[in-house]
Amino acid sequence: MPGRMISPYIHVCATGGTIAGRAGSPTRRDYRPGQIGIEHFLTRISALGIDTVLTGEQIANVGSEDIGLPVWAALHSAVQSALADDDCAGVIVTHGTDTAEETAFLLDQTLPTDKPVVLVGAMRPDDAVGSDGLRNFANAVRVASNPDASGRGVLVVMGDLVHSARDVRKAVTTGTSAFRSFPRSPIAAATPGSLEWFTDPWRTGEGARHPLPKTMPDVAVLYAVAGMSASAVTSAIAGGAQGVVLAGFGEGNAPAAVREALGDAAKAGVPVVRSSRVDEALVDREPDDDRLGLVAARALGPAKSRILLQLLLAQGITNFDAIQAEFGRR
Structure with a gap:
């Protein structure tokens, strides 16, 4: 400097x-x-x-x-x-x-x-x-x-x-x-x-939203494919993932067995975010999200969803509602 x-x-x-x-x-x-x-x-x-x-x-x-x-x-x-x-x-x-x-x-x-x-x-x-x-x-x-x-x-x-x-x-x-x-x-x-x-400023005078951590928690990104099995989820958790981002089909979808496995991970304390592998995707909350405890990524793709989840986990933020609120911010 x-x-x-x-x-x-x-x-x-x-x-x-x-x-x-x-x-x-x-x-x-x-x-x-x-x-x-x-x-x-x-x-x-x-x-x-x-x-x-x-x-x-x-x-x-x-x-x-x-x-x-x-x-x-x-x-x-x-x-x-x-x-x-x-x-x-x-x-x-x-x-x-x-x-x-x-x-x-x-x-x-x-x-x-x-x-x-x-x-x-x-x-x-x-x-x-x-x-x-x-x-x-x-x-x-x-x-x-x-x-x-x-x-x-x-x-x-x-x-x-x-x-x-x-x-x-x-x-x-x-x-x-x-x-x-x-x-x-x-x-x-x-x-x-x-x-x-083309637009007015929308974050005037705003400070840093999150501190930069000294270490970034391990967050796995799982890419949904046809015929995907639940073993992809269990392997990620067994490998030490502290959070999971699903790069899902369409609006963040995955085979039923994979969704249930993601729900099991969330209930066990591993935050899970549903994003999409689609280039332009809005992933809104679905009824199953409440049952399974999954977070909807909104407009964030898998890569940015991973970073945001890492920043939250590094601060000890694991509460479902708090994580969902951060993904809904502009």
């Missing part, structure tokens, strides 16, 4: 990913993420004529498939330190796209909302034809520099659109328009020279 700056600045926390990746050829399909350091990246950004003062910090330089609690803890600490400086107007996190939604949601739940925190990545490496990294980053600077970006939780900027961390997910494996939002659509459109908000 840099010393106190004379003028407002945006602090950039770099973690690697495709936005810092290189292929060695502008037309090569495969590439290695996390090849460019933050100082080199900021030098390239300065050539664009962006007048915002930027400082940088290298937290990690890996593909986002390798990001977990150790990187999250270092990143969280760096972001908190930056936000505590009165001269820091906001923070940008550069990140790989594979787990961007998970890091964004974790930060969204564990940081205050009084200053913008913007996560940005790229779908094409730095040296590829049509690389989107610099444009996405310039858009992120535009968003993070805007006071109206605060009070919205953590934001994700990709493909000229701004997404809420709670709603965003990667929906396409290739191409620069790979991110979608549900149930809300993108909340703004951004270019290096413009920013148009």
Whole structure:
């Protein structure tokens, strides 16, 4: 974290990913993420004529498939330190796209909302034809520099659109328009020279909803498939899972034997959340949920449901009603 700056600045926390990746050829399909350091990246950004003062910090330089609690803890600490400086107007996190939604949601739940925190990545490496990294980053600077970006939780900027961390997910494996939002659509459109908000802030002045734990409880995600047996549930519990998220069919469904096994786990004190493997899914409470003691994920997909349940369990929150209330928050 840099010393106190004379003028407002945006602090950039770099973690690697495709936005810092290189292929060695502008037309090569495969590439290695996390090849460019933050100082080199900021030098390239300065050539664009962006007048915002930027400082940088290298937290990690890996593909986002390798990001977990150790990187999250270092990143969280760096972001908190930056936000505590009165001269820091906001923070940008550069990140790989594979787990961007998970890091964004974790930060969204564990940081205050009084200053913008913007996560940005790229779908094409730095040296590829049509690389989107610099444009996405310039858009992120535009968003993070805007006071109206605060009070919205953590934001994700990709493909000229701004997404809420709670709603965003990667929906396409290739191409620069790979991110979608549900149930809300993108909340703004951004270019290096413009920013148009589609909605008012909804979390103004809100503090962190949950602390970042030193360890994350083991929560298993079970993917529902045709012919699935209850052994998937019993194996997860026997393996030490302290909570279970079902990536169910449709509105969080599973074969009857699996649902009963999940109910048995819940009655034994292992919280169970019904989510869905469907890309755009609302999982509401059903009559059987009361009988079985299951939590409905609402609009959170399996990955974010797992993170939220981990944060709750780390605080000792196992009460069914308390967990359900957290999944119903906006």
